[in-house]
Amino acid sequence: MTDDIPARALVSIGELARSTGLAVRTIRFYCDEGILEPRRSPGGHRMFDADSATERLLLVRRLRALGLGLGSITEVLLGERSIAEAIAAESARLETEFRSLAWRRASVRAVETAAPTQRAERLALLSAAQDGGAVHDCLVRFWWRILAPIPRCDVQGWVCWNVPEPPADPSVDEVVAYAGLAALAVDPEMNSVVRRHLWRMQPDLIRDPRELYADVGDVMVDVVTLITEGVRPRDGSEVDRFVNAHATARGERDSPRFRERLLIGAPDTDHRIHRYWALTAQLFGPRVTVGPAYNWLIDALAHATDLADEPTRRT
Template structure:
């Protein structure tokens, strides 16, 4: 049975015209994607033009990997083709990023020497997903910089916290996994808080103001670090001390400068390792780590701690 002459075709003829199997067409009928009528003999019959056009569209969308839910939404007019294709593209981006991360992790373990392999395997197994590792870094800095409002942190996080590479190399995936492991190290949170807020952070009256003043200062120190200027006395160091003094309701003095060095954690090897790895991932961008350490070195070189 083919064309009835009334614009209706049998399922066999529809299969021939659309390039789909009879079994697939029956499945689409059962799923509500395609409508049919019944002949006097009980056979499925289809409108020749609309059914063929509909099935060709379904076949093409399926070739792009779209699911039946998305295709049904298009056929019902609930979503446009552009919308479902954009959604599928975004989904594939996420999937490919995950696969790229796994590929780099597998190669990192494969390339490790026998003595390193077990340690590297443990490191990478703990950071199976780049997005999750990035979230750990963000939460770490949110705790460090609290109670600064989240709205004030966005630029800071963008500039200083590397995004997981979309297609990481072996070195990049290892570096990122190590960063995630570092922020989970016991005691690092308190060490970095001490470095950032300095001596007796509980005495700070205006933490938000201190954050803003130091942030502006660090931006001005970036060119000095980039140019290789040695840490020194001068306006940058004075601004650093005055920012901390003002936030505590005090004034700059030799005694206060000595206090800023009390219990300093700036030489903690974990902090230096963190910023070294960050620099490896961000490239030539100068982050807050080297600039903050430049000010610390300037303070050490110009402060008499023997008093």
């Protein structure tokens, strides 16, 4: 017992238990964990400063009631973290846990509500996409590979525009759609199919992929406006700029032959590409993404090429 604390200011562990409503064994546990520092009486019994120990234990009790772990509580008691910071961290942890549980709940319901003949297929689909955050990361990596060698800092805006965030509280349809995107992203052939769709013929001859990416991106921004206004694919300045961007990137000029080559061999009708953008549209809602804009351009180019070929076919 020290000289600076009067004997009357110290209480036994039993008295502290009665004043705080905590069990003696709980107080002993807190002592062993370093949360509470007892003093020793001449007889070796644990003794505590009544005011500071009570205040400390009440704070521990209240933080524990909110679900904070002993590690976080200890940091607060040691002054390494404020109460506000500890609460904010716990809130973030709960948000992550909630999203995980919401995802699992929607997945379970998706399997439960599937037709008996589709249940095994849906179970396989959802078991491979158990976490929305992991699926989102998978989709981001997928598009980084597709758009390489464009620097990731340039691709990031495109990714934010076209890769849906996992819904915080997904419906059955949303969790199935998101899992469907994941399945397409890990398809062994999907990478090469989409690269040929976007970069068109002979991508190895492209002089400056970054410039081509930027030029085509500018065109698609304008096409998004046309789609929003209900304009159907048609020949015009958007198609001219699209073709010119590809021709310039390869050191060529826009010509009927070059336009035909842009369409030859590209997997524009591959069902996987259209399914990817259909699922993305389902998750984004009315927002127009790059997929529909790009398909609009290709359809417009094909239409313009067919019109140009008509006089030749007639003769």
